[in-house]
Amino acid sequence: MKTAGNFSNSITIFEVASQAGVSNGTVSRVLNNDPHVKLETRERVIQTIQDLGYVVNRQARSLAGGRTQIIGILVPDLGTGYIGEIIQGIDSELQLAGYDLMLYTTHRTPVLEANYVANLTQGMVDGLILVLPKNPEDYIDLLKAHHFPFVLVDHQGSGQDCPAVGATNWQGAYHATEYLVNLGHTRIGFITGSMDMGAAVDRLEGYKAALWASHIAFRANLVRESTFHQLDGYNSAMELLNQEDPPTAIFASNDVMALGVMDAVRERGQRIPEDISVVGFDDIPQASIVHPALTTVRQPLKNMGSIATQMLLDLLKNPDASKKRIELPTGLVVRDSCKPPHS
Amino acid sequence: MKTAGNFSNSITIFEVASQAGVSNGTVSRVLNNDPHVKLETRERVIQTIQDLGYVVNRQARSLAGGRTQIIGILVPDLGTGYIGEIIQGIDSELQLAGYDLMLYTTHRTPVLEANYVANLTQGMVDGLILVLPKNPEDYIDLLKAHHFPFVLVDHQGSGQDCPAVGATNWQGAYHATEYLVNLGHTRIGFITGSMDMGAAVDRLEGYKAALWASHIAFRANLVRESTFHQLDGYNSAMELLNQEDPPTAIFASNDVMALGVMDAVRERGQRIPEDISVVGFDDIPQASIVHPALTTVRQPLKNMGSIATQMLLDLLKNPDASKKRIELPTGLVVRDSCKPPHS
C-alpha cells in the first residue's frame, strides 16, 4: 500500500545531479560537506539544489547508513511546567543545529523506558536525551556497550560514570536553609522528595549541613519524607504544623510541594509569610505567579536542557569527547514568602 | 560514514524469514496484516519475530512506500501549560495506537511553519497535527491537494473546510459574561486576544452577545484589544482601571492575561474579588493554583488533543472519512475570583 500522504512530486538527488550536470555521488558529497569537490562544482550543485528546492529524504539517508538528524528525548511526562522548561532548552538548541526532535513520554513506566531506548537506538535517532530517567541502570550499560550517544538530564548518576547535566542540589538546599536561619528561624521544617532520586537525597543533606553549620540541632520530627507531588506536600505540611512546637518555616524539596504547603497553611487560617515562611525548589513558572510569590531555589532548567543538547551534539561530532557530568549552579530567588518568625 | 550509534546487531526481515522457513515477502505480509497468509504460517512467523526480538526498521519501511508510524505535531511553543495539556492528550492517544510523536515548535514563525509542513510531508510522518497554526492558509491547500492527512487544533478555520477540533469559544464567553451579569456587574471590562485568531474574535462576540441579551449597552471604552500575553493583560487592566467609571469586573480572553490582571489589581492596592472580579479563559493548571483561585472558562485541552488524534488516526485508516470540524463544549469553572460588586 502506497502511503496515502507522501507528496509525490518530491525531487531526488538524481534530478539535482542531472540538472547540474554531475553524478548523484557528487551531489551527495556536496550534501555531506565532503571536501573532495571542486569549489566551482560545489557552487553549481548548491545553486541547483536551491533552484529546485530540493530537500534530502531522511529515511533514505538513514537507511543508507547516514544520520537521521533526529534526536530522541525521553521524558517522564509533560504535566508540570518543570519538564516543559527543560524541553524548551533542548528544542531551541536542536533547532539551531538543524536537528529534529522525537518526543517520548514514559509516564514513569520503567518497561516503556527500556523499550523505547531499545527501539530508538535501532537507527531511529542519532542520539538520546534522557530526562529524569527512572531506571537508567537497565539500559545505560547497553547504550555504552554500543557506543550510542546519550546524555542524562537531572539525574544523580550514582556511581554510573556517564555524560549528564544536573544542578547543585546540595548547595541550593544549603543556601535556602541558611537564608531561613539568617532570618531568625530555628524550627525549620523540611519535606523531602522521593528518596529514590539522588536529587532528593542531596537536598536533604544540604538542609542538614546548613543546620549543622549554624549549630542548630537536627530534629527528625521536623522532616517528612514525601514524593514531589502537591498533595503530599499538603499532607506533610499538615503533619508538620499539627504537632506541638511546630516549625516557623517550611522548606519543601520542590515548588509543586511548596504550593501544597501554602494550601495547608492557608487552610489552617495562618498567613504566609507572617505566620509561616515557605521556600520551594526549582523555580517553575508558577512560583512567581502564586500569591505571595514563592521564594525558591532556582534550577536553570532551560539551561540544563540546552547544555545537555550541546553535550550530545558534541558527542555526535566527536564520539571520544570527554563524557563528564556537569553541575549547573542553583541560586536562591528571594520573593515574598518568607519573613522572620514572630517570637 | 556509518552512524556511530546504531546498534549493529539489529536483525532484518530476512533473518526472520529464513528462521521461519518462509520468504521475506511472507514476513512482510504478516507484518502488515495482509490476510493472504495461512494462519499456521502467520503464527510461525510471529513466533520467530518474538524469539528473535525483531523490530521493523521504520526508515526502510517508509522508504519503500509504507508508513512510518510517526505523527508530526507542530506547536507554536512550549512556554505555557496550555500547549502542554494539548500535547498530553495527543501523546497518550498516540501511545495507545503505537505511533511515535515528532515535535516541532514554530515559535510563531510562519516561515518555519511552512517549511516544516513541506519537510514533514515528504514521508517523514504519516500525518500532521497542527496546534494553533499561525498561517494555515499558506499550506492547507497544499496538504489537501496532496491528500495528506492532517487535523487542526483550536483554530477557527475561517471558511477553510477541513478537519479541525476547537472549543465553543462564543458560548464560553457568553456564559462567563452572563455569570458576571447575574452577580450584579454592569460595568464589565473585556480584554481580547490577538484578533487575528478566530478564537479571540469569537470570545469577544460571546461577550457582546451576553451583554446584549441582558440589555446592557456595549461600551467600547471597557474593551481593550490585546495579545494573549500576561504583560499585555496587566497593561490593559491598568488602562481599564485607571479611567473614570472603571469596570467592577474584568474578563480576560485567556488565563495568562487574567493572571496579569490580578497583578495589576493588587498593585493598585485593590482586592480580588472584593473590589474587582476577575474571570479568565482556558483553565490552565495555574488557574487553580493562584490565590484567589481563578474563575475561568474551561477548555477541555487534553480532550481536544486526544480527539484531534483520534480524528487523524481515523483519517489514516480511512482517507475518505468525513472531514468535519468538531467543537468541544466549554464550561464555566467557578472558583474564588468573583463576587457581586459593592455598590
Next chain:
DNA sequence: TTGAAAGCGCTAACAA
C-alpha cells in the same frame, strides 16, 4: 576530483 554501482531494510507488484 569525479562517476558508477552496490547496498541499507523494507513494500508491493508480479509470478507461480
Next chain:
DNA sequence: TTGTTAGCGCTTTCAA
C-alpha cells in the same frame, strides 16, 4: 497462499 524481485533515495566504496 507464497516466492521473487524491482525499486524507494541515499551513502559510500572502488575505479577512473
